[in-house]
Amino acid sequence: xxxxxxxxxxPGHVTAFFSAHPADDPAVAGSRGAGVTLTDGVTVRVSAGxxxxxxxxxxxxxGxxxxxxxxGEGDTTIDGEFGSIGAVDDVLAELDATAxxxxxxxxxxxxxxxxxxxxxxxxxxxxxxxxxxxxRSENDLVGIAHAAExxxxxxxxxxxxxxxxxxxxxxxxxxxxxxxxxxxxxTARVEYVTFxxxxxxxxxxxxxxxxxxxxxxxxxxxxxxxxxxxxxxxARGFARDADLLVPEIAEAIAAVESAGGEAAMAMLGRTVFAxxxxxxxxxxxxxxxxxxxxxxxxxxxxxxx
Amino acid sequence: xxxxxxxxxxPGHVTAFFSAHPADDPAVAGSRGAGVTLTDGVTVRVSAGxxxxxxxxxxxxxGxxxxxxxxGEGDTTIDGEFGSIGAVDDVLAELDATAxxxxxxxxxxxxxxxxxxxxxxxxxxxxxxxxxxxxRSENDLVGIAHAAExxxxxxxxxxxxxxxxxxxxxxxxxxxxxxxxxxxxxTARVEYVTFxxxxxxxxxxxxxxxxxxxxxxxxxxxxxxxxxxxxxxxARGFARDADLLVPEIAEAIAAVESAGGEAAMAMLGRTVFAxxxxxxxxxxxxxxxxxxxxxxxxxxxxxxx
Numbered sequence: 001x002x003x004x005x006x007x008x009x010x011p012g013h014v015t016a017f018f019s020a021h022p023a024d025d026p027a028v029a030g031s032r033g034a035g036v037t038l039t040d041g042v043t044v045r046v047s048a049g050x051x052x053x054x055x056x057x058x059x060x061x062x063g064x065x066x067x068x069x070x071x072g073e074g075d076t077t078i079d080g081e082f083g084s085i086g087a088v089d090d091v092l093a094e095l096d097a098t099a100x101x102x103x104x105x106x107x108x109x110x111x112x113x114x115x116x117x118x119x120x121x122x123x124x125x126x127x128x129x130x131x132x133x134x135x136r137s138e139n140d141l142v143g144i145a146h147a148a149e150x151x152x153x154x155x156x157x158x159x160x161x162x163x164x165x166x167x168x169x170x171x172x173x174x175x176x177x178x179x180x181x182x183x184x185x186x187t188a189r190v191e192y193v194t195f196x197x198x199x200x201x202x203x204x205x206x207x208x209x210x211x212x213x214x215x216x217x218x219x220x221x222x223x224x225x226x227x228x229x230x231x232x233x234x235a236r237g238f239a240r241d242a243d244l245l246v247p248e249i250a251e252a253i254a255a256v257e258s259a260g261g262e263a264a265m266a267m268l269g270r271t272v273f274a275x276x277x278x279x280x281x282x283x284x285x286x287x288x289x290x291x292x293x294x295x296x297x298x299x300x301x302x303x304x305x
Numbered sequence: 306x307x308x309x310x311x312x313x314x315x316p317g318h319v320t321a322f323f324s325a326h327p328a329d330d331p332a333v334a335g336s337r338g339a340g341v342t343l344t345d346g347v348t349v350r351v352s353a354g355x356x357x358x359x360x361x362x363x364x365x366x367x368g369x370x371x372x373x374x375x376x377g378e379g380d381t382t383i384d385g386e387f388g389s390i391g392a393v394d395d396v397l398a399e400l401d402a403t404a405x406x407x408x409x410x411x412x413x414x415x416x417x418x419x420x421x422x423x424x425x426x427x428x429x430x431x432x433x434x435x436x437x438x439x440x441r442s443e444n445d446l447v448g449i450a451h452a453a454e455x456x457x458x459x460x461x462x463x464x465x466x467x468x469x470x471x472x473x474x475x476x477x478x479x480x481x482x483x484x485x486x487x488x489x490x491x492t493a494r495v496e497y498v499t500f501x502x503x504x505x506x507x508x509x510x511x512x513x514x515x516x517x518x519x520x521x522x523x524x525x526x527x528x529x530x531x532x533x534x535x536x537x538x539x540a541r542g543f544a545r546d547a548d549l550l551v552p553e554i555a556e557a558i559a560a561v562e563s564a565g566g567e568a569a570m571a572m573l574g575r576t577v578f579a580x581x582x583x584x585x586x587x588x589x590x591x592x593x594x595x596x597x598x599x600x601x602x603x604x605x606x607x608x609x610x
Contacts, residue, residue, distance in 0.1 A: 126490055135530055135531060135532050137474070138489070141490060166602070169442070176487070185431055185443050186435070187602065225440055226441070293600075293602040295598075295599075297471070
């Protein structure tokens with residue numbers, strides 16, 4: 001089932017609350033917490049560089065011949081523009097696939113708390129493993145993407161959550177075989193509005209003691225009552241206690257509540273999310289999607305066998 | 306997101322090979338091995354019995370008023386016929402939901418190695434938890450269904466595999482928190498042909514020493530090279546070494562191989578499965594589906610919120 005090109009889809013992930021657990025070993029480092037994976041996500045197309053050049057590439061990823069030749073490295077595009085994502089480069093290096101052309105496409109806002117960097121890393125791991133026939137297992141690939149994301153300081157828990165799908169609870173931090181996950185059963189519409197960026201690196205680089213204490217409290221609440229409403233309740237408490245709530249978000253959460261709904265802030269971004277039609281009911285013009293049941297997966301394009 | 310009725314879908318699961326690991330504690334008991342989850346599966350609709358009677362029930366599950374009243378127990382139907390599934394009854398008892406009406410629907414053959422009993426138990430756990438608002442976590446519900454299936458002797462590893470989806474490798478036996486899973490990344494068409502039943506209870510009730518030794522060998526092979534082709538290779542070796550291969554299956558596997566494909570026997574049933582178009586190419590008239598990426602999940606009917 002391998003090929004010289006492959007495509008993976010990875011759901012977006014909004015973190016409701018978390019506690020940071022850094023460690024020297026990136027497989028051990030990570031976060032506890034909970035969040036929601038979204039049917040809005042990231043599609044990653046990987047082609048085995050030179051092998052594709054002869055045939056051309058529908059995604060236009062390999063159009064820039066000058067750039068591609070010489071260094072033996074493939075190109076990365078983000079929504080069609082040449083660019084680079086550190087965690088993606090590290091995943092390709094780990095899989096001995098630096099010749100890959102990688103096309104990352106997403107409708108999600110970048111840097112706004114949707115785990116786009118983790119999704120790009122995980123999608124690259126799944127698609128490159130298939131395109132280059134590396135024969136790694138799912139746990140191996142999730143671990144490689146998790147280590148790359150943690151190593152770049154761009155996230156701690158998105159990758160393992162995005163691999164599982166649904167509404168993941170991160171009971172113990174770390175890569176598969178080290179960390180531990182549970183989930184809240186449920187299917188629902190999810191609405192979100194983004195007001196701009198918030199730097200994950202800055203927050204995670206600062207003193208995370210108070211934040212982590214608030215995250216542990218929120219996790220205890222959710223484990224005692226694993227329901228979607230408890231997730232948003234605990235998330236609001238976390239945002240307050242960790243002093244991360246920004247004015248636009250606080251206002252939106254209040255508006256949703258007075259409209260009879262439930263909303264919370266996505267960590268870490270200037271993003272508010274709600275289940276059902278909470279944000280629409282409050283008069284916002286949100287993006288709408290659903291909880292993603294599947295988690296990260298390879299997808300067939302044209303039913304390739 | 307709870308309601309008085311809920312629906313869950315659970316993928317079918319064909320086991321390629323396994324080793325049996327019985328234990329007094331059903332959470333610890335289980336099997337090692339690997340298999341394939343299918344987009345052909347089992348849909349379970351649960352309604353909170355009496356609450357539904359007033360409004361009637363589109364599935365016709367609650368039509369039999371006499372049967373339903375008096376004992377306070379709900380009814381179970383299998384493809385529209387009144388019946389009972391031991392593991393389903395045990396799951397309802399564990400969730401204090403014996404008043405539930407349960408409608409199990411599947412296109413899969415029963416008793417032919419597709420894990421229908423495990424799927425019915427897991428789907429009942431997910432749907433009853435939602436319909437009765439029991440607030441259990443995903444791991445709890447998978448554990449309850451696993452214990453019910455193991456307790457009834459109808460399966461050892463289907464439930465945890467069906468909960469994960471994809472192509473699960475069962476590294477360590479047991480319920481979530483005890484067992485350990487990995488997976489083979491991949492997406493493919495799956496074809497299958499069934500020639501009849503094989504009793505799981507009989508095989509698992511007999512001496513499983515030789516079977517388990519063959520299963521451990523097959524698992525070692527797959528862990529060393531987690532690819533779909535290695536799965537079918539190892540499965541054929543297991544069926545031979547465990548002396549489970551039946552003539553029709555051996556014939557079908559040989560026919561697929563001479564047509565250039567790869568097929569294997571589903572454990573435990575008189576069922577052969579192949580990736581891609583292996584069985585069609587060999588002149589059989591198979592059922593066709595795909596690897597199920599998502600695993601067991603609640604599904605919205607009419608986008609209920």
